[in-house]
Amino acid sequence: METSPLARPFPVMPAIDGAVPRVARAQYKTWDRCDLTYVEMAEGTSVAGVFTRNVCCSSEVELGREQIKLGRARALVVNAGNSNAFTGYRGREAVEQIMAQVAGHIGCEPSDVFVSSTGVIGVPLPKDKAEAGVANALTADPCDWEAAAETIGTTDTFAKGATASAMIGDTRVEFSAIIKGSGMIAPDMATMLGYIFTDAKVSPGFLQQCLSAANEATFSCITVDSDTSTSDTVLAFATGKAGNAELTGPDSPGADAFAAAIHDVCRQLAHLVVRDGEGAQKFIEIAVSGAISDDSARRVGLAIANSPLVKTAIAGEDANWGRVVMAVGKAGEPADRDRLSIGFGGTWAAKDGLPLADYDEAPVAAHLRGQDIRIDVDLGMGDGRATVWTCDLTHGYISINADYRT
């Protein structure tokens, strides 16, 4: 698979004290690459998570939802090549086997071991391959984040990482994060597995609060094709090794900086997933204002972002604001044709329900020939606003998904 034209180079990412990645070969598929990622974490590591809302979720997601209630983590295992979804009790047994194997090695509770799997649906994760793969990983040399990002990938065309830092009092804390995902991306997340590691000391409750808030404005605001995977997961791990005074809530000194850094990392990760959207040639930002609420604005934004007619218009570099009108109208949110304004790249094409008489298409046409597209929509109803991100819909998407055989 060719690298996406919207790819970003892998950033220089700091090691995180108390979180050590390793990769190994489980050979879940017949391929010449590592496909099992293992990250061991220090005692005292807090964890938070957000998961797919797809009701047909995998055992990994079912178990993970229970595990984060305990707030503790010591290890993460990510299997690539087999999602283990729709595999019933046999799939669940494979996950429990991995948890027990790692817990035995570290000397922790099985519930401290988080497992994710991504790949083909409906084939139980083979226990023998998982066992051998985990054994390989436990004794492998530590690797860098880029190797880990490559190993969790499946149909990804480039490795995805993001980093940030924050000052908590006098203490600098670091964030290193990796993600995989390209197709089947929609709010409520998708075939998307993301992991954020920080050396900050944070209570599980506040870590969850920060991650959930960031998720609402980042992962829940991206869509590639409106589909929602059965396995999506974003986990945040905080090892506490930086030695800052523990953050326990929004009033802790430094809590704002920490929350902002998590948000920043999540936004970077979310954008990278869109940039690897199957067949994507253009990155599209849709800013909706004037809605009756922020939630309403987001739903309108996603209706536009999920409209095949809007996405193909952008692929064709066509400032077809009529299709945007249509998408606004079908969102089911309060809107009024006669107050609606639509612009591309900072130039309004229609204002208050009418095409602009002096609309200059030249700057819009130039903007649409670029790779980063901006659509502005003002509903003229209230103060609600939201920004969502998607990519265009191209022949590449059809080729990838019509030619991919189970």
Add this chain to the structure above:
Amino acid sequence: METSPLARPFPVMPAIDGAVPRVARAQYKTWDRCDLTYVEMAEGTSVAGVFTRNVCCSSEVELGREQIKLGRARALVVNAGNSNAFTGYRGREAVEQIMAQVAGHIGCEPSDVFVSSTGVIGVPLPKDKAEAGVANALTADPCDWEAAAETIGTTDTFAKGATASAMIGDTRVEFSAIIKGSGMIAPDMATMLGYIFTDAKVSPGFLQQCLSAANEATFSCITVDSDTSTSDTVLAFATGKAGNAELTGPDSPGADAFAAAIHDVCRQLAHLVVRDGEGAQKFIEIAVSGAISDDSARRVGLAIANSPLVKTAIAGEDANWGRVVMAVGKAGEPADRDRLSIGFGGTWAAKDGLPLADYDEAPVAAHLRGQDIRIDVDLGMGDGRATVWTCDLTHGYISINADYRT
């Protein structure tokens, strides 16, 4: 544009006593074809209608919603090439001009004249062209239904018509119906304009009841690309010329036969629209059973029908039931992975949440190579069922919509 490979020949359709179609040239676009359709109807004609739920609808739709409350019709005018949507008061004036012009000719109320428009959004319908076009149509020779079906079409690749008949007591009543629509088709309807003409004598209230019920199970159960147009309209006109005892409610003798015939015509029309889906190579029927209610079953069916990953899998002739699982899960309806069964063309691939051990892919592969595809989904939750229809998602869709310039 090449004719859809799923096209059906235009049926032999009876003339309807009291409904006379004519076509003419308004030249809304520079093209060598008729683009204005005019149908004059007898005094005493009842009317019923269903309209798009897109809140950014056209003036035609706004006016039509008011007009059907009166229950009377004497004429229909359909403009092709300009949808007149998102054109504010200037668009509304053009519609009112047409209503007045026709009313003056017939000697009826302007509110007895129904107008629809389809085509490009955002350009007010030119009043001069509309006036000349209507004048041409009023004096044109009557035409057959096929010419009317061709004239209401825009991006349609074939003319679409359907017919039925019913016995009401000893009286045979006829139905002739035409429709246009290909892309931007989704429940709540789409760039779809449909007109049903019958010589039956029916009260407006019962006609509306029959049309609304049929709409729920036909037009509201089709989707091409999940987008919803700003102009969709289906109108039913009953001239009363057959001389049957008037149908006024479900207890009138012959009411069942009449309702069944309307339903039959609507189903035929709805299927024809899917068969002209942009880029469609396969017609897909999705039958959902075992849901907690019929409504829930329909929402699950539409989630599957709107999933780009399912639609591209069918385009690729791939029995990818994992994508169907994903689509069921994202529908937001009650479902349980471990009770879910999925089949293609009558062969179950997965039962009760697990792939079938003795699953024979050969008949499924043969089925998927055909043009008419059937997907069965049983949720195992209750007695709710629904059937929805869609087409596959192909390179043709992208070509048509990325290369279509406003």
